Amino acid sequence: MKRDTRLVMLLLLVIGCSLTSLTIWKVLSSRERALAEVDVHGLNLTQALTTYTEGIVRQSSLLLLGLVERLETEGSGPAQIERISTLIGRQQPLMPQLSGITVYDHHGHWLMSSNRPIPVGANSSDRAYFIHHRDDPSREPFIGPPIQSRTNHEWVVTISRRFNDASGNFAGVVAVTLGVENFLRVFGKLDVGQDGAIGLSYTDGTLLVRYPFREQDMGRNFSKSPIYAKYLVDQPVGTAAYTSSLDGVERLYAFRKSETLPLITTVALGKREALAAWRIEAALSAVVVAGLLGLTGVIGWFLILDIRRRTAAEEALHVAQQQLLDSNRQLALLAKKDALTGLANRRCFDETLALEARRAQRDGTSLALLMIDIDYFKRFNDACGHVAGDACLQAVSTLLEGCVQRPSDLVARYGGEEIAIIMPATDIEGATVVAERILARLQQANIPHSGSPFGRVSVSIGIATGTGSRLEPVSGLIEAADAALYGAKAAGRNGFSRQPMDIASGG
Secondary structure, eight states: OHHHHHHHHHHHHHHHHHHHHHHHHHHHHHHHHHHHHHHHHHHHHHHHHHHHHHHHHHHHHHHHHHHHHHHHHHOSSHHHHHHHHHHHHHHGGGOTTEEEEEEEETTSBEEEESSSOOOTTOBOTTSHHHHHHHHOOOOSOEEOOOEEOTTTOOEEEEEEEEEEOTTSOEEEEEEEEEEHHHHHHHHTTSOOOTTOEEEEEETTSBEEEEESOOGGGTTOBOTTSHHIIIIITTOSEEEEEEEOTTTOOEEEEEEEEOSSSSEEEEEEEEHHHHTHHHHHHHHHHHHHHHHHHHHHHHHHHHHHHHHHHHHHHHHHHHHHHHHHHHHHHHHHHHHTBOTTTOSBOHHHHHHHHHHHHHHHHHHTOEEEEEEEEETTHHHHHHHHOHHHHHHHHHHHHHHHHHHOOOTTOEEEEEETTEEEEEEETOOHHHHHHHHHHHHHHHHHHOOBOTTSTTSBOOEEEEEEEEEGGGGSSTHHHHHHHHHHHHHHHHTTSSEEEEOOHHHHTTO
């Protein structure tokens, strides 16, 4: 029946593991697909935004090119600046992204501004784009870092060109300012979620525009960030997953470098939001599988209960048998113990002596027996009472057990106040060492005995040993030990006597 139960449990385990493994595989696969779809979506957005940015820069560059040609051809006098201002006024509505167009002379003084009156003493010679064109003879447009307007404090990105005088020397700069707010208005129309972000930066890691806007991020450089160092340096396009160093949100990044401009467009979607639909799907799958596992478990449980009902009687019987065997073993153990002293009893002594005698005969080894009797024990009982006598007998028994050191040695209560020690593989000299140890320990214990001439509890010890055929019968060894014990008593007690076995047996 137990085998049937194990088979049912194994079947349930296989079904449960299979369903769980299949569900985990499905959930993980769908997660990978969801992440792949997010990457594709992000790359598509970067392509669209890169195209949009390149278009704005291209339009701005063409406008600047036309203005530079007019300035270099017609000059930058008041009349020429007035005509240019009128021309810009007609063209600017065609480019709503423009915040304004400004012309500067070679000292950085404002010659014209399309979106505001020229402030008194306005000078921009300290701006990065002016310094670039003043020091670099290149005629290519320059995209400057984001700056804050000194008049209206608006954050703008500049695209500028240098213009020269008739001699080819630096004559000034024409700059188009693109309002960051205009960029963000377009970026904000793209759904990147609550945790999403869109960024436009230089290839050197300087941030130009970021949505959502945070003023402290303007002009920040990310060249030391892990994502820049690992991905943006060498790869023109790609995806990555990182925790933002700006706000600590884990995002899925898609980036694309412009093929014509030193710009990188980045779209980052919050990973938590991107996987929201997947988490719902995974939760539904888990609920369905949990229900199936629960139903399977209930069916299996009822099946196991049915099997257990049929095996209950057998198990109860087995338990009863085991308890009976344990009780029998305990009884057998108690049957070999002396209740008062805890030593082996006479029955155990007889069985052990017979067993060790046969082993000694078979192996040709020596077997020693010590018969020990407490001196004047009757006087002790008469003087102190039987309770004290029992305590004295227990104390002596414990002391004797401490004097033997081998597991094979047996200390047994032979009868009354008489105790025997069986010592296998021990000759007469080894037994004598143990007898001397017993006498010394008793003297150290110094158990008071008013009825003894020694003033303390002492013992007399008879020692007998036998080897081989001399142990047949084993009763001869007991007789030899008894004879030695009487000899010790006759010699005045508190000592030991050794009795050769052949003399005791008449050999």
